[in-house]
Every structure is written in C-alpha cells, then in structure tokens.
Amino acid sequence: MVSQDWTGRTVEATVGPVAHGGHCVARVDGRVVFVRHALPGERVLARVTEDNGKSFCRADAVQVLAPSPDRVEPPCPVAGPGLCGGCDWQHASGPAQRELKARVVEEQLRRLAGLDVPVTVEPLSGGLLRWRTRVRFVADGDGNAGLRAHRSHRVVPLQDCPITVRPAVDAVLPHSWSEGDEIEATEDADGEVHVRRLPSRTRRQRPEQLRGGIAVQRAAGRDWKLDAHGFWQVHPQAADAFAQVVREWADASPGARAWDLYAGVGLFASVLAEQVGPKGRVLAVESGRRAVADGRANLAGMRQVRWRCGQVEHVLRQRTDTPQVVVLDPPRKGAGRVVVEAVATAGPDRVVYVACDPAALARDVAIFGEHGYRLDKLRAFDAFPMTHHVECVALLRRA
Structure with a gap:
C-alpha cells in the first residue's frame, strides 16, 4: 500500500x-x-x-x-509533456517507432496467449506525416480548434496537426467555433474534404454537415461511396493493404460459404464474394444501419452477399451453417469470448482476424486456442505513425 x-x-x-x-x-x-x-x-x-x-x-x-x-526532435511543437495527447512517439525515429510497436505486439501475445511470435511492423507508403485523412478536433473556450491533452478533457489549441492531411487541417483550424464543439474532417480519395460539426452537449442540436456527406474511397479494386464520417481506415493506404492480405489468407473456394463479421461497408465481403463466386454465399454482419445501407448499395451487383444488420453475437446465435472461412474486423475492444466461441463452434477452416489493438487480439487468439485453432501467420502494419497504435492481421487455422 x-x-x-x-x-x-x-x-x-x-x-x-x-x-x-x-x-x-x-x-x-x-x-x-x-x-x-x-x-x-x-x-x-x-x-x-x-x-x-x-x-x-x-x-x-x-x-x-x-x-x-x-x-529525434518532434516535428510538432505541441508533442511534449502536458501538451497534445494525439501522438505518442514523435520523439522517436520511424524505424524505432515500428520496433517499439513490434515489441508491444510480441509482449501481448506472450503474456495473454502464451505464444512467442517474432513480429515485424511494416510501414505503409507516405511517411510519418500528413497521412491522417480523418480527424476530430474540439473547440476550447476561446473558439479555437485543437485536440485534448493526454488523459484529460483540456483542449490544446493547434495551429497545425502535422500528421493530418493539409486540406483537413485548413478546413477546421483557421476558423472559430463554439466552445465544446467537435468538428470532424475527412478527406476522401477524390481530394474532397467533408466537415461535420457536432455541437456541444450543452446545446442540443442535430449534427451540421458543412460540405456534403458522401465520401468516395478506393480499395480492393473498387470505388466506394459511403457516409463521409462513418468507418473507413484513417491511413489512405491501409484499406487496400489489409484487403490484399485478407484476399491471400482467406483463399475461399468457388461455391463456398464465408462470413465477414463487423463488415462495415463490405470491404472484405467484396473480396470474399469474388472468391466464392455467384454460386457461393457471403454473410456480412454489421451493427451500423448506415454502413449496411452503404454496403448494400456498393455491392448491389454481388448477389452472393447477404447482409444482416445487428450485433454480431446476436446474429451468430441464429446461424447453423458452416463457413469455410471467417473474416473478423472488430472494434478496438476485440471480438470477445462470446463471438470467438460462436465462430469456433461454426468450425471454419480458417479465420482471418484484423485487429487494431494487440491486447484484444492476443486475448482472442488465446480463446481460439482453447477451441483448437492455432495462430498460423501474423502481419503488423504501421497504419498510425507517430502514435502507439498498430494494426495486425492474423491467420488462425483449425488444428
């Protein structure tokens, strides 16, 4: 004590x-x-x-x-003690950042899953700065937009955010806002910037769209139209990179069944649909109604994709089919025991798990291990340079 x-x-x-x-x-x-x-x-x-x-x-x-x-010298003047909490590793070189993240992934797999797995964190193209295409700023008491300090509600006003693409910065930071407003800015693949103001909770209003609400993105050989402020990967190279790994590791057979859980707008469902072909079936499960609507519209020509809107754990309770492969892309908290056990009970040959939190991934890999699945391959990507976040893709096979 x-x-x-x-x-x-x-x-x-x-x-x-x-x-x-x-x-x-x-x-x-x-x-x-x-x-x-x-x-x-x-x-x-x-x-x-x-x-x-x-x-x-x-x-x-x-x-x-x-x-x-x-x-190294941090490129941002507010990346220091008591200042902006948006970045963690600006004081480390790029190779050092990736090495630190690799050690974290290794430690979590060792501690939570009992696995000794060597990890290399791969960079995505574009460097350490100006990669962030989606950001949410918040306004302080003087109407200046910024980001919060680490583990604090205090707003640090910004003149710039070096990890964020310049058009998104210029659409928000030079302007004055009301105290407590949260301002989301997204630059899409066509270079259009979409801004949405979320008024302070003390002023109950509907979100204000300032420059349109439909973003165009490109990945997996397709153009995607979706809610500009819905889920899409923050790094412009990430979605395509992850889709390529899913394509290689899922390797679904023509005519097979596959599941895409936490499907978003259907990025990985589109990859699975191409593999199983018109005689196969892909179940895409997503809880966000707008994402499901966008996914149905984007994949309207792929009749083998069947959408279910709902919590994954609830939808899986009603499933009795056996998929050949399952793709999981859960939120930061991971899939958790209920979902992992439901997937394992379904008995797919392979599970491709896309994870943005190494601790949640390691915990779920351990649960899969309890049900006869072993970690076969792992790739890690520096999809969030300057921060402690790292994206992993894991392949689990049924023993």
Whole structure:
C-alpha cells in the first residue's frame, strides 16, 4: 500500500522496456512508473502526473539526461509533456517507432496467449506525416480548434496537426467555433474534404454537415461511396493493404460459404464474394444501419452477399451453417469470448482476424486456442505513425 501521493513529484529514472499504451516502464523506490515522452534505455527526470495510490503511477519525461540514439526532435511543437495527447512517439525515429510497436505486439501475445511470435511492423507508403485523412478536433473556450491533452478533457489549441492531411487541417483550424464543439474532417480519395460539426452537449442540436456527406474511397479494386464520417481506415493506404492480405489468407473456394463479421461497408465481403463466386454465399454482419445501407448499395451487383444488420453475437446465435472461412474486423475492444466461441463452434477452416489493438487480439487468439485453432501467420502494419497504435492481421487455422 502506497501512503504518499507522488503527484507533482519529479523523480530520476532509467527507462525500461516499452509497454502497451505509448509509454515505457521505469521503477522508482519499488514502484512502477509509466513514463511518456521517453525511450527505452534513457535516463530522465520524470514528473508524476497521476497517482491513484496503487503500485504504479504515471509520469512525463520533462528532461532527458542520457538520450537514446533513436531520439529525434518532434516535428510538432505541441508533442511534449502536458501538451497534445494525439501522438505518442514523435520523439522517436520511424524505424524505432515500428520496433517499439513490434515489441508491444510480441509482449501481448506472450503474456495473454502464451505464444512467442517474432513480429515485424511494416510501414505503409507516405511517411510519418500528413497521412491522417480523418480527424476530430474540439473547440476550447476561446473558439479555437485543437485536440485534448493526454488523459484529460483540456483542449490544446493547434495551429497545425502535422500528421493530418493539409486540406483537413485548413478546413477546421483557421476558423472559430463554439466552445465544446467537435468538428470532424475527412478527406476522401477524390481530394474532397467533408466537415461535420457536432455541437456541444450543452446545446442540443442535430449534427451540421458543412460540405456534403458522401465520401468516395478506393480499395480492393473498387470505388466506394459511403457516409463521409462513418468507418473507413484513417491511413489512405491501409484499406487496400489489409484487403490484399485478407484476399491471400482467406483463399475461399468457388461455391463456398464465408462470413465477414463487423463488415462495415463490405470491404472484405467484396473480396470474399469474388472468391466464392455467384454460386457461393457471403454473410456480412454489421451493427451500423448506415454502413449496411452503404454496403448494400456498393455491392448491389454481388448477389452472393447477404447482409444482416445487428450485433454480431446476436446474429451468430441464429446461424447453423458452416463457413469455410471467417473474416473478423472488430472494434478496438476485440471480438470477445462470446463471438470467438460462436465462430469456433461454426468450425471454419480458417479465420482471418484484423485487429487494431494487440491486447484484444492476443486475448482472442488465446480463446481460439482453447477451441483448437492455432495462430498460423501474423502481419503488423504501421497504419498510425507517430502514435502507439498498430494494426495486425492474423491467420488462425483449425488444428
């Protein structure tokens, strides 16, 4: 039991390994300190920012006494202690960022699934900056748009956001807004910027579309028209890259049955539909009504795709068919035990799991393992440069 609150205290620490969440682990006087703005091996002065009286506390590295050779100058002036919480690794070189993310994926698979899997995080084309095509800003009390500080509701006003595409930045940041407004900006594949203002909760109004609501995107050899502020991959290269991996690993046979769970607008369903052909069947399950409507419109020519709108766990309770392959692309929390067990009970030969959180992926891989599925392949992609987020695609096979 910790008797003294360390909040505000500055401690000297030698920084240890990276941990999931954009920080590294240090130990001071027997306590674990999660340190942001540091790199493994560095000696730093860290100011404690949060202490809930447990065995650990959180801190920011406010001075680097012995820097890592991987340390670089952050390209954003507000990517530092107490400032914008949007990025985690701007102080690390690109190769170092990808190495840190690889170590996190490996550690989560080892800790939660008992697997020792070597991981390489692959870069997507375009570099570390100006890749983010979808962003949500928030307005402060002076009407300036910005992003929130780490683990805080405090808004840090911005002059620029170097990881966001310039047209989306220019559509929002130069303008004045009402306090508490959230402003979403999306640049689509045609270069059109779509802006939506979500008024503060204190002013109950309907969302305001400023520049249209239908975005055009391109992936898997198709043009897609969808709600500009619905789900689509943030990095412009990500959707096509993931679709290529799904195509290779799903390898559905002509005439077979396949499931696309958490289908969005049907990106992976389109890949499966091409493989099974007109005599096969693809079940696409998605809970968002607008996404289902967009998916039906985009895949209207693929009659082998059958849509179900609803929670995946509820829809699967009613299924008795046996798919050859299942593709899973759940939200950050992962699929979870109920869905994983329902998929395993259906008995597909292969499961292709697209995951944006390595801890959720590792947990679900462990559950699949309980039901006779082994992790056969894994690829990881740096779809969110400068942040701690990493996208993984895993292939599980029935033993």
